[in-house]
């Protein structure tokens with residue numbers, strides 16, 4: 001590995017998806033680290049690598065090929081830093097400068113004006129003339145690439161591949177898919193690729209290594225908490241937006257099984273919360289589903305005895321709210337049917353008591369949502385702090401486990417964990433647990449309806465942030481949390497992408 005300041009080894013086990021990167025970026029901003037700062041750090045890392053590889057920046061002729069998105073922004077920041085170190089730098093844009101689409105990249109371009117670096121647009125004399133360059137940087141496309149190379153990007157990639165200078169790509173080689181590693185025609189071939197924060201998964205797949213050259217990573221200041229804590233990035237990046245031309249079915253369908261002679265409201269709240277999370281259709285199987293549907297016509301009633309056969313129609317299931325002790329057999333049948341059909345299931349409330357009594361091993365796409373009392377039951381009486389309890393229950397029952405507490409914790413059976421500090425003490429009111437179960441199931445369904453992997457850990461994190469934030473909004477506006485109002489607030493937070 002080349003030894004240069006500011007860059008490190010890229011290990012496949014550290015690789016992340018574009019979805020992860022988008023989530024971390026937004027979470028970082030929420031935690032006080034701005035995108036501009038991340039972009040500046042990315043540019044600095046690229047500048048330092050080029051300087052190091054050339055054995056010094058002073059007098060070197062360097063051309064930065066910059067696209068109109070964030071990747072181009074990294075390149076523009078690198079140009080300013082290299083110029084400040086004495087390099088003869090030019091920026092060649094793939095597009096007219098007025099078309100820069102990324103707000104932070106626009107800031108970088110403004111900052112470049114005062115640095116004396118020439119900025120060449122398509123059609124201007126010398127555009128894509130890379131004769132005599134010592135180094136050329138591909139900052140054309142990063143994780144925002146879509147489809148085959150077009151327009152100025154295509155022309156710039158051709159010039160790059162013909163150039164005799166040292167070649168370095170920013171984040172990913174332009175034209176290589178950051179998730180799958182597939183390369184489109186005309187993709188750039190580089191000597192080095194410096195991937196921001198962590199290597200992107202696609203860099204290790206398929207033919208990507210032929211295009212990337214040596215893959216390095218640059219630490220750009222994304223704090224640990226942006227990955228560990230649930231945040232608005234999880235909602236924005238992991239829960240798909242509904243396409244504008246959405247037809248029925250793209251939002252997913254959820255089945256809620258619960259209720260008993262004693263408890264009526266819990267499964268209804270879960271059903272309404274699933275709707276608030278954006279799904280198309282919620283079935284309710286309970287002893288009073290007809291009455292529930294008369295009061296709330298959006299709920300599609302199912303007889304309790306039809307619950308098992310309804311599993312095959314849905315993208316996720318909530319089982320347990322308000323079930324009492326009456327539904328033990330049914331719960332076990334619903335779990336078996338969900339597992340058999342690969343439908344993710346959220347087990348809450350009385351469902352958890354049944355599991356604690358019967359034991360048994362679930363699967364990673366089952367999500368248990370105990371509060372601390374239920375966690376203790378699941379652990380046979382042992383009282384552990386939330387994070388430890390979530391880890392232990394997840395391992396013991398083989399299911400992703402959310403332990404609800406002032407700082408919620410969620411862990412997978414393999415021991416990957418996240419926490420969520422959002423929310424308010426006023427949320428201890430009855431019914432918030434039912435809302436959370438409904439939102440987790442709703443988000444799981446929305447991913448599955450679009451063919452995305454359910455990813456229960458991060459999907460649960462998105463739900464924990466959403467419900468916690470909804471509680472904060474309510475407390476700020478109304479001074480209290482009423483469960484039915486919480487459903488409304490969830491709808492607003494989920495639709496507003498977290499703000």
Ligand SMILES: NC(=O)C1=CN([C@@H]2O[C@H](COP(=O)(O)OP(=O)(O)OC[C@H]3O[C@@H](n4cnc5c(N)ncnc54)[C@H](O)[C@@H]3O)[C@@H](O)[C@H]2O)[C@@H](O)CC1
Nearest residue numbers: 025038039069070071141142143144145146148150153171
């Ligand atoms: N996510 C993060 O935390 C950070 C991202 N940064 C940089 O920002 C990049 C992501 O920025 P963006 O989301 O703006 O995406 P990109 O910069 O990858 O590109 C998006 C732009 O390229 C155009 N485009 C897409 N596919 C094209 C094609 N095939 N032919 C021609 N044009 C095409 C799009 O219209 C869009 O305007 C990352 O790869 C990274 O380099 C860094 O600045 C630092 C922080």
Ligand SMILES: [K+]
Nearest residue numbers: 141170172174
């Ligand atoms: K690139």
